Every structure is written in C-alpha cells, then in structure tokens.
Amino acid sequence: MSKEQLVVRKIKDGTVLDHVEQGKALKVLEILNIDGKDGNVVTVAMNVSSEKLGKKDIIKIENRFLKPEETNRIALIAPRATVNIIRNYQVVEKRKVEIPDTFVNVLKCPNPTCISNSNEPIAHIIDTVRKNPPLLKCRYCCRLFLPNELI
Numbered sequence: 001m002s003k004e005q006l007v008v009r010k011i012k013d014g015t016v017l018d019h020v021e022q023g024k025a026l027k028v029l030e031i032l033n034i035d036g037k038d039g040n041v042v043t044v045a046m047n048v049s050s051e052k053l054g055k056k057d058i059i060k061i062e063n064r065f066l067k068p069e070e071t072n073r074i075a076l077i078a079p080r081a082t083v084n085i086i087r088n089y090q091v092v093e094k095r096k097v098e099i100p101d102t103f104v105n106v107l108k109c110p111n112p113t114c115i116s117n118s119n120e121p122i123a124h125i126i127d128t129v130r131k132n133p134p135l136l137k138c139r140y141c142c143r144l145f146l147p148n149e150l151i
Ligand SMILES: [Zn+2]
Pocket: 109, 110, 111, 114, 115, 116, 138, 139, 140, 141, 142, 143
C-alpha cells in the first residue's frame, strides 16, 4: 500500500474529498459550510504528494455522506476534486464534481446594493452562465462575476 492510500483510507463511514487543488482545502470546507460544530471528525491533509497534481489536499469528513448538490459546489474551487463515499471502510461511490447550473443560498451576490443583500426575505440565487472557465450571474441584479469574487 502506498503512502497516499494510507492517508486516504481508514475512515469507517463518511466522505473523502480527494484531489483537491493544493491549498484549497479550507476554502472547500467553507463553501460546504463544514466548521466542525456538529462534532464529527474532520481531517484535512494539505500538500500531500500526488502523481496527478504534484501536490494536493485531502479532506476526510466522518459520518457524513455528502450529496452531489453539496459536493458540486466544490467544482468552483477545486474542479478536479473526486468524491469518495465510504461505508464500513469501503468506497461505495466515487464521483467527480460538476458546477451546478444554479446556486441557491450557497453564494452571495457581491453587489452590495443588490436586493438579495437587503433585508428582504429572498433566496440568494446565482446562475452559472459558463462552466469552463466559470462565469456566474446574480439572478436579481444580473451582475456577472468570477468565482474568486465570491469565495
Ligand atoms: Zn445581485
């Protein structure tokens, strides 16, 4: 077993995010709203050697099985990330991430005067105009922006 496998394996149940671009792990946790407050063990490994990426980050979230609509947000930050769902130490599902067509209540419009940033009880809705490279648009004020303006 290689060193890399040792880092990735070993959780009983949960989600492993592998092939996260080097240095992006904390941003990925942020966009997933994972802050450790639910008490589950979250392990972050940064700068792990990878044949594919040179260096990469790995995130292991125990006892949570992230759904595609959650993990697809990661594609804005780490488009090459792979999602491994682990049950009883086995990878039962492996998938890639893909930028969704719409983000609802995930990202906030960067326009301070946008109605979605007022006190109105409306959802934050951001549409994907282009996926590669990503270009996003607020559904309310129609402002266009790049992911790094939001995250
Ligand atoms: Zn807006």
